[in-house]
Amino acid sequence: QKEVEQNSGPLSVPEGAIASLNCTYSDRGSQSFFWYRQYSGKSPELIMFIYSNGDKEDGRFTAQLNKASQYVSLLIRDSQPSDSATYLCAVIPSYGQNFVFGPGTRLSVLP
Amino acid sequence: DAGVIQSPRHEVTEMGQEVTLRCKPISGHDYLFWYRQTMMRGLELLIYFNNNVPIDDSGMPEDRFSAKMPNASFSTLKIQPSEPRDSAVYFCASSFAGFKNPFFGSGTQLSVL
Numbered sequence: 001q002k003e004v005e006q007n008s009g010p011l012s013v014p015e016g017a018i019a020s021l022n023c024t025y026s027d028r029g030s031q032s033f034f035w036y037r038q039y040s041g042k043s044p045e046l047i048m049f050i051y052s053n054g055d056k057e058d059g060r061f062t063a064q065l066n067k068a069s070q071y072v073s074l075l076i077r078d079s080q081p082s083d084s085a086t087y088l089c090a091v092i093p094s095y096g097q098n099f100v101f102g103p104g105t106r107l108s109v110l111p
Numbered sequence: 112d113a114g115v116i117q118s119p120r121h122e123v124t125e126m127g128q129e130v131t132l133r134c135k136p137i138s139g140h141d142y143l144f145w146y147r148q149t150m151m152r153g154l155e156l157l158i159y160f161n162n163n164v165p166i167d168d169s170g171m172p173e174d175r176f177s178a179k180m181p182n183a184s185f186s187t188l189k190i191q192p193s194e195p196r197d198s199a200v201y202f203c204a205s206s207f208a209g210f211k212n213p214f215f216g217s218g219t220q221l222s223v224l
Contacts, residue, residue, distance in 0.1 A: 032210070043202055043215035044154070088154065092210055098167065099210050101154040 004102035012108045019076040021087050021105050029094025033072045036088040079109045115216035123222045129191040132219045136205030145188050146202040193223045
């Protein structure tokens, strides 16, 4: 089992819709969770991080964490074509200080 | 601040040649990370430094890879000899206080023929 898993996509949503991106992780003791966005040919950039169970909102983005079920999700409201990118989930597991990245989900927002 | 600066942006070399990638972290950041990204394996941490000292190099694939950080403003990742399977994008990132919000450089696209 991979440590951090994401659907590779592509996930296609129409402009204005809600995009829902999911990530599951294997280490139950993980404490820190991050979402990165990476445009094609560019470097990853941090969108949000979440440490506690529940929701965290920042503008059009909401991160949701459920430690019991070991998943973290990212919701993008009012999706725009400029949101089209690969979204990487990253986790800091309990056994180390290193980021473990998921493979990423490619999102395509159709105008 | 100009952000994390990597050079070169693109490197094309032949198998067996030595390759050196360079990184200048953001001033004041005390952590520096080297990552490799491929389609097959995604984004992998190779090594990271804290205050110029290598902390964890368990991600370095083999002895052909080495990394140094002689001072707080410069790091290198060297591959000698290079092989076609080393072809990837290599990112350098830096942060203040650990893995929270590392800033990534633009990356070096390495092609080994």
